[in-house]
Amino acid sequence: xxxxxVVIFTSLSLLLSLSCAGDVKSRSCSDVRxxxxxxxxxxxxxxxxxxxxEQLRVCSQGYTCxxxxxEDRLGQQSKEDFGKLVDENSHTIRTIFTSxxxxxxxxxxxxxxxxxxxxxxxxVRTYGKLYTHxxxxxxxxxxxxxxxxTGGNVNLEEVLNDFWSRLLERMFQLLNSQYTFxxxxxxxxxxxxxxxxxxxxxxxxxxxxxxxxxxAARSFVQGLMVxxxxxxxxxxxxxxxxxxxxxxxxxxxxxCGGLPGLKPCxxxxxxxxxxxxxxxxxxxxxxxxxxxxxxxxxxxxEGPFNIESVxxxxxxxxxxxxxxxxxxSMQVSSKVFQGCGHPKPTGIGRSARGISDVFxxxxxxxxxxxxxxxxxxxxxxxxRIVWRTMQHSVIDIKEKLKESKKFWSSLPDSxxxxxxxxxxxxxxxxxSHTKGRYFPEVVKDGLTNQLNNPxxxxxxxxxxxxxRQQIMTLRVMTNKLRNAYNGKDVYFQDSSNQILEVGKFTxxxxxxxxxxxxxxxxxxxxx
Numbered sequence: 001x002x003x004x005x006v007v008i009f010t011s012l013s014l015l016l017s018l019s020c021a022g023d024v025k026s027r028s029c030s031d032v033r034x035x036x037x038x039x040x041x042x043x044x045x046x047x048x049x050x051x052x053x054e055q056l057r058v059c060s061q062g063y064t065c066x067x068x069x070x071e072d073r074l075g076q077q078s079k080e081d082f083g084k085l086v087d088e089n090s091h092t093i094r095t096i097f098t099s100x101x102x103x104x105x106x107x108x109x110x111x112x113x114x115x116x117x118x119x120x121x122x123x124v125r126t127y128g129k130l131y132t133h134x135x136x137x138x139x140x141x142x143x144x145x146x147x148x149x150t151g152g153n154v155n156l157e158e159v160l161n162d163f164w165s166r167l168l169e170r171m172f173q174l175l176n177s178q179y180t181f182x183x184x185x186x187x188x189x190x191x192x193x194x195x196x197x198x199x200x201x202x203x204x205x206x207x208x209x210x211x212x213x214x215x216a217a218r219s220f221v222q223g224l225m226v227x228x229x230x231x232x233x234x235x236x237x238x239x240x241x242x243x244x245x246x247x248x249x250x251x252x253x254x255x256c257g258g259l260p261g262l263k264p265c266x267x268x269x270x271x272x273x274x275x276x277x278x279x280x281x282x283x284x285x286x287x288x289x290x291x292x293x294x295x296x297x298x299x300x301x302e303g304p305f306n307i308e309s310v311x312x313x314x315x316x317x318x319x320x321x322x323x324x325x326x327x328x329s330m331q332v333s334s335k336v337f338q339g340c341g342h343p344k345p346t347g348i349g350r351s352a353r354g355i356s357d358v359f360x361x362x363x364x365x366x367x368x369x370x371x372x373x374x375x376x377x378x379x380x381x382x383x384r385i386v387w388r389t390m391q392h393s394v395i396d397i398k399e400k401l402k403e404s405k406k407f408w409s410s411l412p413d414s415x416x417x418x419x420x421x422x423x424x425x426x427x428x429x430x431x432s433h434t435k436g437r438y439f440p441e442v443v444k445d446g447l448t449n450q451l452n453n454p455x456x457x458x459x460x461x462x463x464x465x466x467x468r469q470q471i472m473t474l475r476v477m478t479n480k481l482r483n484a485y486n487g488k489d490v491y492f493q494d495s496s497n498q499i500l501e502v503g504k505f506t507x508x509x510x511x512x513x514x515x516x517x518x519x520x521x522x523x524x525x526x527x
Contacts, residue, residue, distance in 0.1 A: 012262075029048055032046065040075075046065065050258065051065075058249055059071060059248070060257060060433070074077075075244055087235060096404065104220070104397065112145060112146055119138060126319065146215065151218070160211075164199060167321075168193055176333055179344065180343060180346050188390075206314070206318075212312055215488070217301065218484075219484035223293070223481055230473060230474060234467065238464060241457075242456050251266045263423035267441075268438040269414050269416035277408075277445075278445070279413055279467040280408045281408055281446045283471055289476045298401070298484050302395070332466070
């Protein structure tokens, strides 16, 4: 009669035993230890079974697989992981500006070098010693053009005016070699350059073409440099305590809760990223304006400010100017003698006609077929090859620039779209507390919109000073690009100091910018 109770008691004992065994297994931290090992973390202090989490400050204080020390290490690891995510997702845009800046710069400088070589080859063949004995003025011209392009404090109009004045002085002496000219007399000659127009309309046309083309090219390459510097700097995020806490909770609290394979819900991730990248998103409006200005200048480089249309025929244009002066030499000399006085004869007895004969033999019209050749082909052919390559580079840059618009505001979306970061299954993801759907709405991007961010504590009254400096850097560059688009010269410091100087400038006005922004937000909140 006692068999039935014994059987019942034995069955209950067995069930309780199995139940306890199941509880012990569910409280094991073996999966967490394995996951930490896979990620290369030390498991020295990781418990084998869950412990009380009352000492934790970020993750749940229930039973956990993390000690406070482990939580601190995971907090540091979450910062590193976040930095890598931003770095990886901004790698393309940073590479675009770095590589395209390098290519455009190389192509343009090569274009200048080949233009100078082409002119030298042509003039040596055409004018012989008359050119080689006076070649330094041409070398100086190209040297100043390069210095302007690379950011030197050079006034292009003054450079070109000086070139034509020097050329007039040399030509005038050669065409009137039977006279002796003092320095004062030569200075007097240069004063008549605009009035006499000894070279016809070539100087005026060439000045307009060269200045517009070089202004556009220099502004464009400087814009690529500024874009590169700003992208590199903004990609290094200053992680606030609130962001650090949110990152730890999103990326590693599942481990502490015994769910190491659980990834964050996509919307949860977006709220965390929008809170952590709030200041970066505020860069977007000015970034987009900067990109638009870059595209405008790129259009100029392809169209009316086409550098090829200036540099390819520069040797022919200068030669035409020389021919014009030769044809008008008698009238020019007569007017100069009237204005500056009659110079003293040299006494050598060489006639003006004799010198003119020399020029008639040397200074002759130049046809493209006569361009000197080398084993590698003509200098002009090489010039055209470089230009075509550079033109393709501009087209490529334009396409890449278009792709970079709205980059900073879309960065949270890019990060959270990665399969390695989030789980696309809305029911099987980490929602900041457990496995399940994430219900809060995704906040808008930008600092002021983080007031109601449910995941990240953001002080919207304290914008990131560094980001605001980058905004001002872009604003200054955008204005320069717009001026360049309209053909107006812009002053650039040496390229190595450009960003530094802009940073100094913005430090004086950035706080006023903060005040206006906060005042606007306060007023809009009241409304």
